[in-house]
Amino acid sequence: MQLLPLAPGRLLQGSPRHLPSCSPALLLLVLGGCVGVFGVAAGTRRPNVVLLLTDDQDEVLGGMTPLKKTKALIGEMGMTFSSAYVPSALCCPSRASILTGKYPHNHHVVNNTLEGNCSSKSWQKIQEPNTFPAILRSMCGYQTFFAGKYLNEYGAPDAGGLEHVPLGWSYWYALEKNSKYYNYTLSINGKARKHGENYSVDYLTDVLANVSLDFLDYKSNFEPFFMMIATPAPHSPWTAAPQYQKAFQNVFAPRNKNFNIHGTNKHWLIRQAKTPMTNSSIQFLDNAFRKRWQTLLSVDDLVEKLVKRLEFTGELNNTYIFYTSDNGYHTGQFSLPIDKRQLYEFDIKVPLLVRGPGIKPNQTSKMLVANIDLGPTILDIAGYDLNKTQMDGMSFLPILRGASNLTWRSDVLVEYQGEGRNVTDPTCPSLSPGVSQCFPDCVCEDAYNNTYACVRTMSALWNLQYCEFDDQEVFVEVYNLTADPDQITNIAKSIDPELLGKMNYRLMMLQSCSGPTCRTPGVFDPRYRFDPRLMFSNHGSVRTRRFSKHLL
Numbered sequence: 001m002q003l004l005p006l007a008p009g010r011l012l013q014g015s016p017r018h019l020p021s022c023s024p025a026l027l028l029l030v031l032g033g034c035v036g037v038f039g040v041a042a043g044t045r046r047p048n049v050v051l052l053l054t055d056d057q058d059e060v061l062g063g064m065t066p067l068k069k070t071k072a073l074i075g076e077m078g079m080t081f082s083s084a085y086v087p088s089a090l091c092c093p094s095r096a097s098i099l100t101g102k103y104p105h106n107h108h109v110v111n112n113t114l115e116g117n118c119s120s121k122s123w124q125k126i127q128e129p130n131t132f133p134a135i136l137r138s139m140c141g142y143q144t145f146f147a148g149k150y151l152n153e154y155g156a157p158d159a160g161g162l163e164h165v166p167l168g169w170s171y172w173y174a175l176e177k178n179s180k181y182y183n184y185t186l187s188i189n190g191k192a193r194k195h196g197e198n199y200s201v202d203y204l205t206d207v208l209a210n211v212s213l214d215f216l217d218y219k220s221n222f223e224p225f226f227m228m229i230a231t232p233a234p235h236s237p238w239t240a241a242p243q244y245q246k247a248f249q250n251v252f253a254p255r256n257k258n259f260n261i262h263g264t265n266k267h268w269l270i271r272q273a274k275t276p277m278t279n280s281s282i283q284f285l286d287n288a289f290r291k292r293w294q295t296l297l298s299v300d301d302l303v304e305k306l307v308k309r310l311e312f313t314g315e316l317n318n319t320y321i322f323y324t325s326d327n328g329y330h331t332g333q334f335s336l337p338i339d340k341r342q343l344y345e346f347d348i349k350v351p352l353l354v355r356g357p358g359i360k361p362n363q364t365s366k367m368l369v370a371n372i373d374l375g376p377t378i379l380d381i382a383g384y385d386l387n388k389t390q391m392d393g394m395s396f397l398p399i400l401r402g403a404s405n406l407t408w409r410s411d412v413l414v415e416y417q418g419e420g421r422n423v424t425d426p427t428c429p430s431l432s433p434g435v436s437q438c439f440p441d442c443v444c445e446d447a448y449n450n451t452y453a454c455v456r457t458m459s460a461l462w463n464l465q466y467c468e469f470d471d472q473e474v475f476v477e478v479y480n481l482t483a484d485p486d487q488i489t490n491i492a493k494s495i496d497p498e499l500l501g502k503m504n505y506r507l508m509m510l511q512s513c514s515g516p517t518c519r520t521p522g523v524f525d526p527r528y529r530f531d532p533r534l535m536f537s538n539h540g541s542v543r544t545r546r547f548s549k550h551l552l
Helices: 024-031 068-075 091-100 121-126 132-140 204-218 279-312 371-382 497-511 515-519
Strands: 048-054 079-081 143-149 171-175 185-188 191-194 225-230 319-325 352-355 363-365 411-416 435-438 444-447 452-458 463-469 476-480
Touching: 048 279, 048 371, 068 079, 068 279, 068 319, 068 352, 091 132, 091 371, 132 143, 132 225, 132 371, 143 204, 171 204, 204 225, 204 279, 279 319, 319 371, 411 497, 452 497, 463 497, 476 497
Parallel strands: 048 225, 048 319, 079 363, 143 171, 143 225
Antiparallel strands: 079 352, 171 185, 185 191, 319 352, 411 452, 435 444, 452 463, 463 476
């Protein structure tokens, strides 16, 4: 199948289609300053970039274990980050953060619904024109290719349907709504194409692999390219390819220290989980864990095919490849069967592997990074002036290239707005009003007041998480992850009150931050200075509520 780019009218105004014969001076003018370290001014071709994004793949519970080829072809050939986080442990807010380089309070996507700004008309109007792929296309002359799951409500009739193609994409192969493996619809440059349940032509992970290889065969050879490939795996319904459906038969969900225990001294939503879990719940989550790994084997095949094709076409040595996930996952931790959304490491920590020009092989970085850094890093690779963006994240390109004496952040913000209505679930009358994502035995994974914000801090002396809930309790959870990596003991009532106060101020500042103020030194950074002005909004009024209940 030969891929066709969008019609010229669908590209961003002023974006070049081909640049085969531009002189360096003319190219500088056309690209609006995308020259940087790798720019045409130095007579070198700008690097290509591939971003591979999985769906709900954890790091803490061994989510990378099945991906032996991926670890060999990306991790061992480059850098693996051991401290990579997402600012929200839910698909749509996290993906919006990747695309915009912003925290959720700045892109205003708070959950997976249109009402929560997930692929809404407001998102399309305000945020999509300023995503990093749009900048790559309009300002840097990159060919941009997307294939897979975009945002959970993409394709909704009330938000333009499948005809809507976000600004900045040259080639668009997007899944309608949420992850599936069969019986789905793709938007092919704005035109719907239905798929059935024939493995050889419809299995989505393989379809994404094939259209990605086709792009590499048919793209222009005169422009650099950016590819974003977003697989359904390992998201439910966990449908593995036929050849992998018997894999990992002797694998079970990890029985770590926080597995199947009561969440003592935690938010009420965690405390309501039934402990010990029923045998049927444990069997269910073990089966889910096994099937998740099975689906990832096809992702491993995709990565291998992609790397081999890049090598065959001579592009591999000039291509950065990023591999990550939109959020983590849990299977039985604190007796919660399966889901994400929670503030703990298993839900907010994700894999991040990168290979590319100038990155030495077999490296591991402990530097604290977040998915809001992906956009700035990729724009930095393209040579774009990051001062021209409004992104909250930082470029970690200097880390990839081995910069010494690098000044880096010591904390990141994590924020989540709970889902649920303030009514009692008739199937679970004994539970408090507002619960959602409930299992048959009335263990619920979310609630309307499961709304929290955290400062995740990592420094030479501290490995700390401080969280506040927006509920009647104003509940606080604090964990020392050096002494308690499984986050079993909430030390909020025993920690130094002065330190607690500092973390509270830091949290309020980060919840009000935008752009450069999101990158100010954290509490444990020697450069830290308390500045109450940073707790004021951009409009000069003091922030009196910590959590926003309204959308744009």
